[in-house]
Amino acid sequence: MVIAETKRRDGLTALLRGLQCRCPACGEGRMFRAFLKVSDHCPACHEELHHHQADDAPAYFDMLIVGHIVVPIVLSVEIAFAPPYWVHAALWLPLTFSLAVGLLQPIKGAIVAWQWANRMHGFDAVPVKVASNPRS
């Protein structure tokens, strides 16, 4: 008898491992083989990771998060000190760029891990053979 195994995957654990850019299944192997290139398989446990379809979601969440961090700080500084524009540019452009680049890989890792935990996009395509019930 062949049925699809639906063993529950812990979404929070997978998400935290993804944020650390680690394999969502074992937490040991690195998820990425390059800055934003996801490895086909985990080097530690060989879990298949090529099924992900993160697409534009990492960039979207990256802009959302960075915007919610930077914009309140910029407005607070403007209201409190009203510095010249060159000070704004000198402060916020490097901060915004650093945050956006620095958060992009962990955000993509979290999205891939979330897809893995919820068996999305082929992460659950392999049925598992189990012992058949002799009474059925």
Ligand SMILES: [Zn+2]
């Ligand atoms: Zn692994």
